[in-house]
Amino acid sequence: MPEYKAPLREIDFVLNELLNVNEHYESLQGVQELTPDLLSAILEGGAQFAEGVAAPCNRDGDEIGCQWSAEGVTTPPGYKEAYQQYVESGWPSLSGDPEFGGQGLPSSVAVFINEMNGSANWAWSMYPGLSHGAVATVDHHGSDAQKAAYLPKLLEGSWTGTMCLTEPHCGSDLGLLRTKAVKSDDGSYAISGTKIFISSGEHDMAENIVHMVIARVEGAPKGTKGISLFIVPKFNVDAEGNLLDRNGVSCGSIEHKMGIHGNSTCVMNFDSAKGFLVGEGPENVGLHQMFTFMNAARLGTATQGLSHGEAAFQGSLAYAKERLQMRSLTGPKNPEGPADAIIVHPDVRRMLLTQKSLVEASRALIYYCAVLVDKTEHGSDEVKEEAEGMLAFLTPIAKAFTTETGLENANIGIQMFGGHGFIREHGMEQIARDARISTLYEGTTGIQALDLIGRKVLGTGGKSLMNFTKVVHQFCKENDGEQMAEFVAPLKAINKEWGELTLKIGEAGAQNADEVGSASVDYLMYSGYAVLAYFWARMVKVSQDKLAAGEGDQRYYEAKIKTAQFYYNRILPRTESLATTMLSGSKWLMQMDEDEFSL
Numbered sequence: 001m002p003e004y005k006a007p008l009r010e011i012d013f014v015l016n017e018l019l020n021v022n023e024h025y026e027s028l029q030g031v032q033e034l035t036p037d038l039l040s041a042i043l044e045g046g047a048q049f050a051e052g053v054a055a056p057c058n059r060d061g062d063e064i065g066c067q068w069s070a071e072g073v074t075t076p077p078g079y080k081e082a083y084q085q086y087v088e089s090g091w092p093s094l095s096g097d098p099e100f101g102g103q104g105l106p107s108s109v110a111v112f113i114n115e116m117n118g119s120a121n122w123a124w125s126m127y128p129g130l131s132h133g134a135v136a137t138v139d140h141h142g143s144d145a146q147k148a149a150y151l152p153k154l155l156e157g158s159w160t161g162t163m164c165l166t167e168p169h170c171g172s173d174l175g176l177l178r179t180k181a182v183k184s185d186d187g188s189y190a191i192s193g194t195k196i197f198i199s200s201g202e203h204d205m206a207e208n209i210v211h212m213v214i215a216r217v218e219g220a221p222k223g224t225k226g227i228s229l230f231i232v233p234k235f236n237v238d239a240e241g242n243l244l245d246r247n248g249v250s251c252g253s254i255e256h257k258m259g260i261h262g263n264s265t266c267v268m269n270f271d272s273a274k275g276f277l278v279g280e281g282p283e284n285v286g287l288h289q290m291f292t293f294m295n296a297a298r299l300g301t302a303t304q305g306l307s308h309g310e311a312a313f314q315g316s317l318a319y320a321k322e323r324l325q326m327r328s329l330t331g332p333k334n335p336e337g338p339a340d341a342i343i344v345h346p347d348v349r350r351m352l353l354t355q356k357s358l359v360e361a362s363r364a365l366i367y368y369c370a371v372l373v374d375k376t377e378h379g380s381d382e383v384k385e386e387a388e389g390m391l392a393f394l395t396p397i398a399k400a401f402t403t404e405t406g407l408e409n410a411n412i413g414i415q416m417f418g419g420h421g422f423i424r425e426h427g428m429e430q431i432a433r434d435a436r437i438s439t440l441y442e443g444t445t446g447i448q449a450l451d452l453i454g455r456k457v458l459g460t461g462g463k464s465l466m467n468f469t470k471v472v473h474q475f476c477k478e479n480d481g482e483q484m485a486e487f488v489a490p491l492k493a494i495n496k497e498w499g500e501l502t503l504k505i506g507e508a509g510a511q512n513a514d515e516v517g518s519a520s521v522d523y524l525m526y527s528g529y530a531v532l533a534y535f536w537a538r539m540v541k542v543s544q545d546k547l548a549a550g551e552g553d554q555r556y557y558e559a560k561i562k563t564a565q566f567y568y569n570r571i572l573p574r575t576e577s578l579a580t581t582m583l584s585g586s587k588w589l590m591q592m593d594e595d596e597f598s599l
Helices: 009-020 023-028 036-065 079-088 109-142 144-158 286-322 346-378 379-418 428-439 446-459 465-478 483-510 512-548 556-570 574-582 596-599
Strands: 067-069 071-076 157-166 181-184 189-197 208-217 230-232 235-237 243-246 249-254 265-277
Touching: 009 023, 009 036, 009 157, 009 512, 023 036, 023 346, 036 079, 036 109, 036 428, 067 249, 071 249, 079 109, 109 144, 109 208, 109 230, 109 286, 109 346, 144 230, 157 189, 157 286, 181 346, 189 208, 189 230, 208 249, 208 265, 208 512, 230 235, 230 249, 230 286, 230 428, 230 465, 243 556, 249 596, 286 346, 286 379, 286 428, 346 379, 346 512, 346 556, 379 428, 379 446, 379 465, 379 512, 446 465, 446 483, 465 512, 483 512, 483 556, 483 574, 512 556
Parallel strands: 157 208, 181 208
Antiparallel strands: 067 071, 181 189, 189 265, 208 230, 230 265, 235 243, 249 265
């Protein structure tokens, strides 16, 4: 099993040298002061917890998993104790509102902690991770009474939260939901229906579980216009948050899954369960409220791609340095030993640099998105509006691209170990199994791609794309010199081509909407590589400046530049084939009749 070590130097580089978060935190309104020393202490404490508490129970979580009975679900050995330490250390309340027991820190801080916990033990990290979305939904849309009853317990961690959307007959098409809500005389609703794939839906780690459930009130419009969102606790509570009787909520079974065995993925049955409309009304606005939860979850899932990519890279690098096999093509590098370490071989270097270049730029993208979230919550009106637009554009890219490349990195990890990677002993196959779900969670890659090109780009007349490409253009203009030429020139070219491809797809889509759908995933992946190219160019600029000033670890910055060079020469060219395929048209996808698929 790979031994996880929190990449604090990499995290520090992105936060303090690339994003200058201290200046960012000083600009925010209405949050607790976050000094550099405090941030450093939080990150070091998070690293200690991830390495020393979450990681040790990862193997048992996978091999033993969760156990279902009619009385409830028990989590794997060590999970409950790890969660108790997590709660006692105050981690659930980091970014919560101080009025309800939170520490009042910017929400981005939780993202940095989530990355470390996720790399150490993703299945465990999902239990507290899903509570963030429940907190955000109640905080943004709940009534004062709901906030008072639910937020203190959620923030202290004695309660956890879930999101109950999917039903057996429908996945992402939420307009087809059948779960019904019947209004009672006391103003509550009786919720009846079945939800599936509910992560952390039932467990033994917290005294109550607060389910955020979408349902259709009797007489509501069909489709998504008739969706309402309800708070449905496992145990009913009074106005002060005290536990009362058991609600009509039960776990019918847990799924037998490919991975994340340590997390309980539940079939949840609601049998006239008492639920409360989120907020004070009206009904049928649940889709809007739900997206508060969904957007938080999508950034969380993007972090899963980063976490698994990091874990796979760490395992790959350690193995490549110690595994002896064959001799270097250019002569022995370990002449005293029977063979050379495999890290000397070009193809092993290709795999390691692919992992490294994707992980480090993905971290920059996700942390940048986390900073944007801070601005939407605590910035001035002008800053908030700009950040919301940028975040809306980048979220589907971050969610889909980083999970696809995170899975690629996990598969590379297996390949790195050869046959040893395919067996359970070394833990690399677990990373791949655990990572696989990330491309499905919170909307599949295909759904994120349609959201990006259809709603976020073409739906805004290209404005959202142009807002980002202007940022890239400005960076290129400011750094258009000999020193940055090998990065700025290709970045300029792809930035220009991105807009041209968008225009062509939009024109084709105006004639036939299938043209947009057929291009969508290729367009999203192209966008991801382009975005990472921008962040790599920025990281190069920081590194060059540090080298010129003679500051810090010179070899560290040299390695950053070399990794960027690999990305630009071996990864970024993937966009060339994506550009070709996205413009090839829908004909090659749609020309066959349905019955021809089975011939």
